[in-house]
Amino acid sequence: MYVTQRVVPDATVVRLPLYLRALVDIAAAGEVTVSSDDLAEAAGVTSAKVRKDLSYLGSYGTRGVGYDVAYLIHQIRRELGLTQDWPVAIVGLGNLGHALARYRGFGERGFRVAALLDADPAKLGERVEGVEVLHIERLADLVRDEGIAIGVIAAPAVAAQEVADLMVDAGIRSILNFAPVVLTVPDGVTLRKVDLATELQVLAFYEQRNGVRAATSRS
Amino acid sequence: MYVTQRVVPDATVVRLPLYLRALVDIAAAGEVTVSSDDLAEAAGVTSAKVRKDLSYLGSYGTRGVGYDVAYLIHQIRRELGLTQDWPVAIVGLGNLGHALARYRGFGERGFRVAALLDADPAKLGERVEGVEVLHIERLADLVRDEGIAIGVIAAPAVAAQEVADLMVDAGIRSILNFAPVVLTVPDGVTLRKVDLATELQVLAFYEQRNGVRAATSRS
DNA sequence: CAATGTGAAGACCTTCACAGCC
DNA sequence: GGCTGTGAAGGTCTTCACATTG
Numbered sequence: 001m002y003v004t005q006r007v008v009p010d011a012t013v014v015r016l017p018l019y020l021r022a023l024v025d026i027a028a029a030g031e032v033t034v035s036s037d038d039l040a041e042a043a044g045v046t047s048a049k050v051r052k053d054l055s056y057l058g059s060y061g062t063r064g065v066g067y068d069v070a071y072l073i074h075q076i077r078r079e080l081g082l083t084q085d086w087p088v089a090i091v092g093l094g095n096l097g098h099a100l101a102r103y104r105g106f107g108e109r110g111f112r113v114a115a116l117l118d119a120d121p122a123k124l125g126e127r128v129e130g131v132e133v134l135h136i137e138r139l140a141d142l143v144r145d146e147g148i149a150i151g152v153i154a155a156p157a158v159a160a161q162e163v164a165d166l167m168v169d170a171g172i173r174s175i176l177n178f179a180p181v182v183l184t185v186p187d188g189v190t191l192r193k194v195d196l197a198t199e200l201q202v203l204a205f206y207e208q209r210n211g212v213r214a215a216t217s218r219s
Numbered sequence: 220m221y222v223t224q225r226v227v228p229d230a231t232v233v234r235l236p237l238y239l240r241a242l243v244d245i246a247a248a249g250e251v252t253v254s255s256d257d258l259a260e261a262a263g264v265t266s267a268k269v270r271k272d273l274s275y276l277g278s279y280g281t282r283g284v285g286y287d288v289a290y291l292i293h294q295i296r297r298e299l300g301l302t303q304d305w306p307v308a309i310v311g312l313g314n315l316g317h318a319l320a321r322y323r324g325f326g327e328r329g330f331r332v333a334a335l336l337d338a339d340p341a342k343l344g345e346r347v348e349g350v351e352v353l354h355i356e357r358l359a360d361l362v363r364d365e366g367i368a369i370g371v372i373a374a375p376a377v378a379a380q381e382v383a384d385l386m387v388d389a390g391i392r393s394i395l396n397f398a399p400v401v402l403t404v405p406d407g408v409t410l411r412k413v414d415l416a417t418e419l420q421v422l423a424f425y426e427q428r429n430g431v432r433a434a435t436s437r438s
Numbered sequence: 439c440a441a442t443g444t445g446a447a448g449a450c451c452t453t454c455a456c457a458g459c460c
Numbered sequence: 461g462g463c464t465g466t467g468a469a470g471g472t473c474t475t476c477a478c479a480t481t482g
Contacts (some may be wrong), residue, residue, distance in 0.1 A: 008424075011451060017420040021399065035463065044401035047463095048453055055465055063464045064460040080420050081427030088419070099318035105399055105416045111423075149426055150419060173429065174422040180240065180324055182263040190425040192418055197324045199411055200307070200369060201236040201299050203393040204330075205227075206409040207368050208300030210392060230473055254441065266441095267475055274443055282442045282481045442481080449474070459464080 008079065012053045018043045019050070020076045027069045035066040087114035087148045089172070091163050092155030093123050093133055096178055100154055101128040114146040115139075119159065136163070140170040150174045157181040164191075227298070231272045237262045238269070239295045246288045254285040306333035306367045308391070310382050311374030312342050312352055315397055319373055320347040333365040334358070338378065355382070359389040369393045376400040383410075 008016075022042035026034050036054075040047040054060060054067070057079055061067045077083055088111050090100055100106075101116055116133045118124065126133045134142070142148055151167040153160050153175060160179035167175055168189055177183055177193040185191050227235075241261035245253050255273075259266040273279060273286070276298055280286045296302055307330050309319055319325075320335055335352045337343065345352045353361070361367055370386040372379050372394060379398035386394055387408055396402055396412040404410050 009451075013424050014417070014421055016424070017414070017417040018401070020420075022401070037463085042401065044403075046453075048455095049451095051464060052452080052466080059465070061464050062460065063458070064462045066463070079424070081423045082420065086419070086423055086426075095318040095321045099314040100415070102314045103415065106419065109416045109420065111416070111419050150422055174426045176418050176422060182237070182241070182261065184263075188429065190422060190429070192422060194413055194415070194418060195236070196319070196322060196413070197328045197330070198233070198236040199395050199413060200305070200325065200330050201239075201301065201328065202233055203369055203395060203409060203411060204300045204305055205232050205235070205298070207305075207393040210407065210409070211368075228473070256441085265475075267477095268473095270442060271444080271474080278443070280442050283440045284482075285441065440482095442479105444479090445477100447474100447476075450472085452469100452471070454469070455467100457464105457466090460462085 008056045012056055015043070015045065015049070015053055016076050016080055018045070019053070020073065020080070020082075023069055023073045023076070027073060031069055033062075033066040034069050034072075036061075039067070082110050084110075086111050086150055087146045088112065088150045088152060089115040089117060089139065089142060089146075089148045089167075090152045090154055091117045091136060091139070091167070092153065092159070092179075093118045093126070093128070094154065094156070097154035098128060100152060100178075101131065111150070114148055115142040117142075119155075136166065139166055143170040143172060148172065150176065153177045153179055153183075155179055227275045231275055234262070234264065234268070234272055235295050235299055237264070238272070239292065239299070239301075242288055242292045242295070246292060250288055252281075252285040253288050253291075255280075258286070301329050303329075305330050305369055306365045307331065307369045307371060308334040308336060308358065308361060308365075308367045308386075309371045309373055310336045310355060310358070310386070311372065311378070311398075312337045312345070312347070313373065313375070316373035317347060319371060319397075320350065330369070333367055334361040336361075338374075355385065358385055362389040362391060367391065369395065372396045372398055372402075374398060 022039060036047040036050040040050045057075055060072055060075055090097055093116060101113055113131055116128060116131050117136045117139055118133055119136045123133050124135055151172040153163050155163045157179045160181050161183055164183045164185055168185055174190045180195055180197055183191060241258060255266040255269040259269045276294055279291055279294055309316055312335060320332055332350055335347060335350050336355045336358055337352055338355045342352050343354055370391040372382050374382045376398045379400050380402055383394060383402045383404055387404055393409045399414055399416055402410060
């Protein structure tokens with residue numbers, strides 16, 4: 001058992017998907033190499049940040065030339081673990097769960113919606129994009145049979161912690177939570193959250209601050 | 220009055236909604252005062268962070284006692300600009316746009332969905348939660364008539380920049396973008412983004428880095 | 439005595455600026 | 461000459477630790 005040593009900073013990790021998307025666009029435009037300046041522009045960051053971030057992955061650029069687009073795409077995919085398919089389970093098929101189940105962006109990026117689960121008997125049996133909605137108690141089976149490693153919580157806030165516990169018990173170690181509630185998970189489980197109302201509240205703060213009097217912008 | 224220039228750090232701003240939600244729960248549980256320790260636990264952060272964050276708003280606590288829950292809720296609401304209602308426009312009524320339009324969490328937190336817009340004639344006229352879907356060209360009128368200050372982009376990636384431009388032209392200065400693309404807006408416009416596929420890619424990174432333990436039977 | 443409020447220290451992240459290499 | 465890769469500097473955020481206060 002070895003302790004994982006951080007090589008890539010967290011701040012860099014969240015930008016890698018951004019670079020990846022920009023690079024895919026650049027490749028589609030027929031470019032073979034790209035400079036840190038151009039990639040920075042496409043990703044909406046500074047060129048110093050691009051160079052620093054990419055330097056954590058290794059020395060994949062060529063001085064005086066730039067980065068080989070196809071090679072860099074490959075390296076970032078490898079670093080993000082996107083050379084394999086990740087089966088995902090979505091729990092909770094209300095409005096948001098349905099939208100997520102139908103979202104094409106997941107499949108396009110290698111995340112296959114392998115299971116849809118709900119606790120409400122009225123929702124069972126329905127098919128969304130060809131995947132049948134099963135009862136939540138089937139989760140552990142599906143994790144084992146489908147190799148599910150990532151769970152998405154789209155359940156109501158009151159049920160979210162219970163769903164998280166079930167996911168952890170079933171062996172899931174990566175959870176994306178959309179419920180507006182603070183979840184507790186054991187060490188070794190990675191938890192990220194997307195909080196829609198919070199995003200609007202943060203916008204309201206800056207709107208109010210800027211609205212009172214013209215001020216500097218944030219982005 | 221405002222002799223001191225009070226600057227709330229960005230990192231603190233994004234936590235204020237978290238504290239607010241925790242405080243509302245605590246108030247509902249009948250608690251009158253709360254310590255930084257308890258609030259930290261409820262919000263999933265450290266108590267030092269809570270005290271530091273709240274100190275940017277002013278000295279609202281009482282040493283030896285804690286914070287008055289109702290008063291703190293009021294102060295955070297005021298700081299976030301949540302003492303007023305914020306009319307929101309959602310542009311793009313695909314899967315995600317529909318889900319957002321039906322999401323109750325917005326209304327509960329003072330964000331009223333005042334307008335639904337799309338460019339696709341096939342979608343016009345439909346009503347979601349009582350709000351009619353109108354053509355995107357009506358945006359400027361609605362911003363003026365409804366006082367819309369916040370725009371939500373749920374349009375396809377290829378249309379997102381165009382939508383952002385229309386929003387800016389219409390006078391919107393706060394934008395929440397769900398399209399997986401980098402947007403450019405002028406100074407003075409606040410832009411935040413929610414990128415669903417990116418969240419999963421970040422999870423995949425940590426899932427991979429934490430080592431593929433033999434917990435699942437992937438072939 | 440309990441718990442806040444806050445300087446100071448430390449960790450982390452960003453930006454600068456330029457040496458090094460193609 | 462052009463552009464990467466990276467130490468160093470500069471900022472921002474977090475954590476510590478304790479003086480201060482009710």
